[in-house]
Amino acid sequence: MRKMLVAVLGLFIAAATAAAPFTWPGGAQAAVSLGYDDGLASQLDHVVPALNKRGLKASFYLPINSPTLPARQDEWKAAAAAGHELGNHSLFHGCSGVGPGREWVLPHRDLDKQTPVQVQEHILAANTWLQSLDGKTRRTLTPPCLDMKAGGQDFVAALRPHFVAYRAAGPGLVTDTAQMDPYAMPVYFVEGWSGEQMIALVEKAAAQRAVVSLLFHGVGAEHLSVTREAHDQLLDHLAKNKARLWTDTMVNVMENARKQAGR
Template sequence: MKLHLAAALLGSLLCASGWAADAPFAWPNGARAAVSLAYDDSLDSQLDNAIPALNRHGLHGTFYLQLSNPAVDKRLAEWRAAAQKGHELGNHTLFHQCSHSKKDREWVQAHRDLDTTTVAQMKDQIELGNTMLYAIDGRRERTLTTPCGDLQAQDGNYLPAVQAQFLGIKAGNGPAVMPSMAALDTQAVPVAAPSGLTGRQLIDIVKQAAERGTMVNFTFHGIGGDYLTISKEAHEELVAYLAANRKTYWTDTFLSIMKHVRKVRAK
């Protein structure tokens, strides 16, 4: 059963209907694809396992902090040190509002239900999140990942109210490999959250991005612990592969990748 589910997830991460080939995108230093390694929810296993692995291999990732998570308060110095090492701290809202009405969302608490939260309330907490992140890392440029990929608040889609504050936003669910850089909306990049995959399966997804000349956008949660977990060994295998193939894959923060996409388009 686990193998069947992993295979099904792998297929969904690799495939999307109606993909069309673009002209090669101009990635830095002639790379064939860009890779965004992002991590949601400010989890302990990310500090314990993901950041040390990235640091060992000289790669930078993006960590989307749910600022109400106790791991932010208790381990604030470690998050600040991660930013000083070149990792991006992104906005994942204060309270991680998701829609309780969707399937398998029994875990959503009533006071954190997006269905009963207004657009104005989401805007307020996202703006405050940016202020809190500035207090941690001293940076103003920021990207956002919407919790659960959900956008529909009580009185409408909250994304238009906050888009101007961010150089890139992950919103909604979709494939890990971008089908088209020409069609990519930097303010609504699809979220793929792999769990239970092996290092080889993750690397196979990365290779698909190189074949297409686009980018792969991983949004992990637990690394060797917590939930929606990728094993520590699988993560290490992926990171080591990317480090050994820097000429092929440009691995950087989501902020850096979105800034580069905007720069290329401006030309």
């Protein structure tokens, strides 16, 4: 009898954790999240108008020390009012200064020289600042450089109650509810990609009914950029295929996905 109860319990546990394919709004084949980091001028000059023209929504991850804040904060308020997410990218874009290509990290913003509590305070203060722009309390976080340790210790785990999700893992597609970790959502860095490459990625996601997240910085300017032509080619494809490719803010995509996963 005991063996039978254990077996039945095992079946219940397996059923509870079994993979379940996502079902996206309107029967769409994929959920596409476009995210733009660092609050760059090209995002206000080109990206927001291009998205609005096509009726697409995206997430903009703003460090509060961005030169476009406060100089162009009214434009960020307008972006939020148009339905775009203002995501959290901390106060000062602190990153680890260790490793190749990190020479630009200033000593006083080096995460290796800070404590988790310091960084957590910066991120929560950024939430307050962003709420003053958009009036919202639900948003997502992208840790700058995807670095999640300060002084060698994790600082993001304690912040989970304050965010719907994190973009915080290397490239990959999330194809079902069992696979999904809202606080380790993968992103593709698309620096230098062509329009054809980005379209191929979202179509790959559609074939798997997956969540796919693309991470941009500059568009036609600034650092880690893609060309405006490649970016517009992707947006044209998404707009033409809205019924198949649900393109929305990361917070909306993840609230939908978490509801399906019961989390």
